[in-house]
Amino acid sequence: MTNHQVRLAARPVGLPKRSDWQFTQEAVPEPKDGELVVQVQYISLDPAMRGWMNDAKSYIRPVGIGEVMRAGAAGKVVKSRHEKFREGDIVTGGFGVQEFALSDGKGVNKVDTRLVKLPTYLGTLGMPGLTAYFGLLDIGKPQPGQTVVVSGAAGAVGSVVGQIARIKGCRTVGLAGGADKCRLLVEEFGFDAAIDYKREDVKAALRQHCPDGIDVYFDNVGADHLDAALVMLNDHGRVAMCGAIATYNATEPPVGPSNLGLVVSKRLTLRGFIIVDHQDRLADMVADVSAWLREGKIAHAETIVDGLDRAPGAFIDLLRGANTGKMLVRL
Amino acid sequence: MTNHQVRLAARPVGLPKRSDWQFTQEAVPEPKDGELVVQVQYISLDPAMRGWMNDAKSYIRPVGIGEVMRAGAAGKVVKSRHEKFREGDIVTGGFGVQEFALSDGKGVNKVDTRLVKLPTYLGTLGMPGLTAYFGLLDIGKPQPGQTVVVSGAAGAVGSVVGQIARIKGCRTVGLAGGADKCRLLVEEFGFDAAIDYKREDVKAALRQHCPDGIDVYFDNVGADHLDAALVMLNDHGRVAMCGAIATYNATEPPVGPSNLGLVVSKRLTLRGFIIVDHQDRLADMVADVSAWLREGKIAHAETIVDGLDRAPGAFIDLLRGANTGKMLVRL
Numbered sequence: 152m153t154n155h156q157v158r159l160a161a162r163p164v165g166l167p168k169r170s171d172w173q174f175t176q177e178a179v180p181e182p183k184d185g186e187l188v189v190q191v192q193y194i195s196l197d198p199a200m201r202g203w204m205n206d207a208k209s210y211i212r213p214v215g216i217g218e219v220m221r222a223g224a225a226g227k228v229v230k231s232r233h234e235k236f237r238e239g240d241i242v243t244g245g246f247g248v249q250e251f252a253l254s255d256g257k258g259v260n261k262v263d264t265r266l267v268k269l270p271t272y273l274g275t276l277g278m279p280g281l282t283a284y285f286g287l288l289d290i291g292k293p294q295p296g297q298t299v300v301v302s303g304a305a306g307a308v309g310s311v312v313g314q315i316a317r318i319k320g321c322r323t324v325g326l327a328g329g330a331d332k333c334r335l336l337v338e339e340f341g342f343d344a345a346i347d348y349k350r351e352d353v354k355a356a357l358r359q360h361c362p363d364g365i366d367v368y369f370d371n372v373g374a375d376h377l378d379a380a381l382v383m384l385n386d387h388g389r390v391a392m393c394g395a396i397a398t399y400n401a402t403e404p405p406v407g408p409s410n411l412g413l414v415v416s417k418r419l420t421l422r423g424f425i426i427v428d429h430q431d432r433l434a435d436m437v438a439d440v441s442a443w444l445r446e447g448k449i450a451h452a453e454t455i456v457d458g459l460d461r462a463p464g465a466f467i468d469l470l471r472g473a474n475t476g477k478m479l480v481r482l
Numbered sequence: 483m484t485n486h487q488v489r490l491a492a493r494p495v496g497l498p499k500r501s502d503w504q505f506t507q508e509a510v511p512e513p514k515d516g517e518l519v520v521q522v523q524y525i526s527l528d529p530a531m532r533g534w535m536n537d538a539k540s541y542i543r544p545v546g547i548g549e550v551m552r553a554g555a556a557g558k559v560v561k562s563r564h565e566k567f568r569e570g571d572i573v574t575g576g577f578g579v580q581e582f583a584l585s586d587g588k589g590v591n592k593v594d595t596r597l598v599k600l601p602t603y604l605g606t607l608g609m610p611g612l613t614a615y616f617g618l619l620d621i622g623k624p625q626p627g628q629t630v631v632v633s634g635a636a637g638a639v640g641s642v643v644g645q646i647a648r649i650k651g652c653r654t655v656g657l658a659g660g661a662d663k664c665r666l667l668v669e670e671f672g673f674d675a676a677i678d679y680k681r682e683d684v685k686a687a688l689r690q691h692c693p694d695g696i697d698v699y700f701d702n703v704g705a706d707h708l709d710a711a712l713v714m715l716n717d718h719g720r721v722a723m724c725g726a727i728a729t730y731n732a733t734e735p736p737v738g739p740s741n742l743g744l745v746v747s748k749r750l751t752l753r754g755f756i757i758v759d760h761q762d763r764l765a766d767m768v769a770d771v772s773a774w775l776r777e778g779k780i781a782h783a784e785t786i787v788d789g790l791d792r793a794p795g796a797f798i799d800l801l802r803g804a805n806t807g808k809m810l811v812r813l
Contacts, residue, residue, distance in 0.1 A: 202747070209747045210717070210747050210748070210749070373742065373743065377742070378738075386541070392745050392746050393746065394746055395742070395743045395746060398743055404740035404741065405740055405742075405743075406737065406738065406740065407709075407737065407738025407739040407740050407741075407742050408738040408742070409735035409736055409737065409738050410735065410738075411704065411708070411726070411736075411738050411739070412704065412726045412729055412736075413754075414723050414752060414753075414754035415723050415724065415725055415726060415754035415755070415756070416533070416540045416541050416754070416756070417541070417754065418541070418753075418754050418755055418756055418759065419753070419754050420751065420752070420753045420754075421745060421751070421752040421753075422745075422749075422750070422751045422752075423744075423745035423746035423747070423748065423749050423750050423751075424746070424749055425746070425747070425749055428749065
């Protein structure tokens, strides 16, 4: 049995290219006592992975050159010498971009695929769902009737942010790139309005679609989207800073918002967060979001590509914004 | 009896000039029922006044052209038809840049000058003190042993921030312009270190003086000081955004921090505040700060100029950073 793997080959400069990874193969490992082996079925591709490829101090150590590319994933336990897992268990965990993963069980969770399909555990019921849930509710604290704006709104996190905000009685406005994504936001995800940042002037469009200003801005993009949102935020507005995908491939320091003085005069709160810190909210998220999924109140989209060999290209597409909803590789 | 006044004559472009105000005089007004007249003894000059001179939507309406320049002040009640005030009462309030003020009593507070001198009620025991107290303790939440950095550290707010932080058991580092101010920070206000931003590389100096990073950054300055602090802030650091004096006279949009992505990866919280929102903390501040003043734990500095005619020049000096501690005009 052979384990095909994708390993980091070089530190990318700007947008990664395929040659920044290499394909390798080795024998499927044998578990020792306290270990298990998972056959990976779905690999989660996430913008945060771009940061892990840099040799820079951050909230998590970089992926080393020659190491299997780090990624969340889901699959089936095929061998277990771990007391908590049995062969046949369906699990999620940080299994990396490979076909088989050896694990000590840390961060591995069993999931029930009778009610919810496996990919959903990597998206709406997984880290992206928790990111949306925590960032919107705990940082954004939206009240009924308030206006919530989210950037990267057609992505795995943004689409859930908008839908939870709508469930909480808010006006929801999404920023996304392209007419297809914007149509999806309104027709599938129930946003009140969508702004195509590739075609529209974001400041003017926010003014048009947020007649009562913005109370909560959930930022996945950074850069000029944040600048535009600051102008429209109401007094005491909250900004959940989740990511800044617009700057992840920057080779020059990005230009910061020119209007940060508004943070003082409008008494804004900008709070950055990394979802690994907030696993204590996982049970609440799963309870609420499962119910909303069951009741049909939350729709979810996935962009699935097949085959390990397509993982690098799919990740590059993700950074280019080619996906809608959760980007996954199916093995 | 004549009331000499300083009125706004023109909206400043960049740094204000004397001709942006005009001197006028009129008869001292007579109070009607429910009103009082105060003879002003000290006028508070504050960086926020620069914002009030712009014709821009903000947290408070602009001063109108031809109106008496808005300012906090302290003085003696000389006539009263208000049930709460008697002739001879010593009071603080928003009396403006003039010799006599007619007031309906709103926002007017009696003060006791037997224990604390009158100017202190406009500084360490006044709005600057409350600004320091609330911003540091309620937003910054410093813990003993943590490192607190404050910009504009020789000013009315910054000097109190550093001293309260020291009382709370923190390492304190102040940013100020000039060797004299920096000496004052260390020798008079007890800062652990002072950085002269006019002479030193702020990033390098912060690295040197904050060996354990920064836990709380109290920002009065904005611009490159904020940029440098973001680099050195520890995970879960807090930024109390009080002001951005470096940008108040900008005629072009200022360049924002290029490293705002650190807010996400370090899970920082940036919170802007305006002290008028937090009057509920006034009693706590007065109790604590009075005690610290009595015990000699807090020193305070004032820069006092004499005469109403010097008010415009003193305000321009304040914006240039010529003062140490609270800038006051004595009549």
